[in-house]
Amino acid sequence: MIEALTHIVRNAGSAILEIYNGDFKVQSKADATPLTAADLRAHSIIVDALRELAADTPVLSEEAEPPPFAERRRWRRYWLVDPLDGTKEFVSRNGEFTVNVALIEDGVPTVGVVGVPVADVVYVGDRRGGRASTAYRLDAHGRTPLRTRPMRSQAVTVVASRRHGGDRLARCLNALGERFDVSRKLVGSSLKLCILAAGEADLYPRLGPTSEWDIAAAHAVLAAAGGAVMQLDGAPLVYNAKESLLNPDFVAVADRSYPWPAELRRGM
Numbered sequence: 001m002i003e004a005l006t007h008i009v010r011n012a013g014s015a016i017l018e019i020y021n022g023d024f025k026v027q028s029k030a031d032a033t034p035l036t037a038a039d040l041r042a043h044s045i046i047v048d049a050l051r052e053l054a055a056d057t058p059v060l061s062e063e064a065e066p067p068p069f070a071e072r073r074r075w076r077r078y079w080l081v082d083p084l085d086g087t088k089e090f091v092s093r094n095g096e097f098t099v100n101v102a103l104i105e106d107g108v109p110t111v112g113v114v115g116v117p118v119a120d121v122v123y124v125g126d127r128r129g130g131r132a133s134t135a136y137r138l139d140a141h142g143r144t145p146l147r148t149r150p151m152r153s154q155a156v157t158v159v160a161s162r163r164h165g166g167d168r169l170a171r172c173l174n175a176l177g178e179r180f181d182v183s184r185k186l187v188g189s190s191l192k193l194c195i196l197a198a199g200e201a202d203l204y205p206r207l208g209p210t211s212e213w214d215i216a217a218a219h220a221v222l223a224a225a226g227g228a229v230m231q232l233d234g235a236p237l238v239y240n241a242k243e244s245l246l247n248p249d250f251v252a253v254a255d256r257s258y259p260w261p262a263e264l265r266r267g268m
Contacts, residue, residue, distance in 0.1 A: 001053075005101055005113045006122055006138065008049040012042040012099045013117030016084060020117070026091055034087045039063055042083035042099060050079050050101070060240075062213045069243040077105045080239065082213040086189030089162070095119065096162070096188030102216035107238040112220025114190055123194045125221030135197055135225035148226040148254035149199040156180040157201040159192040159252075168207045172264055179263075193218035196254045197225035203260055204252040212245045219252070228256035232265060 019038040027035045043063035050059050060066055061081040072078075079101060084090060086097035095118035103111035114123040122138040123146070135146040158173060176182050185201055192204045193215060216239060219229045229237045229252045237250050253260045 001103075001111065002113070002124060002126060004049075004053050005111070006124065008046055008053075009099045009101055009113045009115035009122060011049070012045045012083060013115045013120075015041045015045055016090075016097075016099065017117050020090060020093070034091055035063075036084075036087060036090065038090060039084045039087060043081070046081050046083055046099075046101060050081070054079075060213070062211065066245060072240055075104075075240060077103070078240070080104050080109070080213050080216040082190070082211075082217070085214055086191075089188035094188065096191055098189045098191060098194075098218075100190055100213065100217035102213075102220055104216065104239050107241055109216045109220035109223070109239065112217035112224075114194055114217045114221055116191065116194075123197065123218070123221045125197070125217075125224030127220060127224045133224040135221055137194075137198065146197045146221070146225040147199055148196060148222070149202070151202060151255040151258040154180050155183070156203070157183050157185055159185050159187055159195050159201045159204040161192070161206075162186045162188050166208060169205060172205060172207065175266055176263065190215055190218035193222045193227075193229070193252050196227050196252055197222045199225075199254070202254050205249075205264055206247075206251070207249045210247045210250075212239050212247060215247065215252075222252060226256070227252065227254045229253075230261055232261050234259075234261045 016038045024036050029035050043061050047059050058075055058078040063083055082100040085100050089096040099115035101113050102109045110127045112125045125135045127133045137144045137146055195201050229250055232249050251260050
């Protein structure tokens with residue numbers, strides 16, 4: 001499965017780059033977010049390939065109308081896809097956009113593949129083996145294992161969005177700055193969670209709306225590498241458990257044993 005998913009994500013990435021390297025038009029969806037031909041082309045490639053790979057497994061993609069929750073709630077296993085996460089990064093041509101395919105089983109992302117087309121990099125997380133979970137990065141140099149870093153000092157690197165933040169996050173980070181030596185790494189798309197998985201940062205607090213497909217694949221990568229994604233009360237983030245596909249506020253962490261939710265709540 002992993003080899004097939006990696007091939008699918010790379011094919012979608014190649015199609016995206018063909019459009020990225022030329023002239024393209026930008027439309028607006030009903031929620032005022034941008035849409036390009038690259039989003040739609042990647043969606044078509046991924047959905048067709050997943051249906052061929054596992055015809056009996058439903059596919060939920062950002063670029064298709066989701067079934068009603070009355071139908072979705074019966075799914076024990078399904079694909080969750082964001083064909084092009086970071087369309088604003090795509091439009092601004094900064095390269096920080098990703099292709100995301102996740103397998104969700106009983107509300108948990110058990111497999112995730114995240115492609116970074118501009119860099120020709122793929123991040124993979126496979127949690128199906130329990131304690132034998134594997135996470136790695138594929139690039140021109142081959143396969144590199146991923147492992148999150150433990151919290152061992154007062155120096156903390158926070159991954160933050162280039163385009164989303166707000167007063168709540170500012171207050172939260174200012175409060176963290178009173179107890180830690182905080183540095184920030186600004187990154188677009190689901191790359192933020194992959195950076196945590198690679199041991200290059202400590203946490204990513206998200207105090208604002210995201211959708212389940214935005215983070216599911218990278219969530220699987222991070223969890224397989226030793227990290228976690230939690231709600232601010234410390235509860236795990238669960239998928240397909242409600243009508244809305246919007247996530248609650250959450251924090252993605254490298255060291256799952258450190259009480260980051262409690263630390264963040266102090267500044268809120």
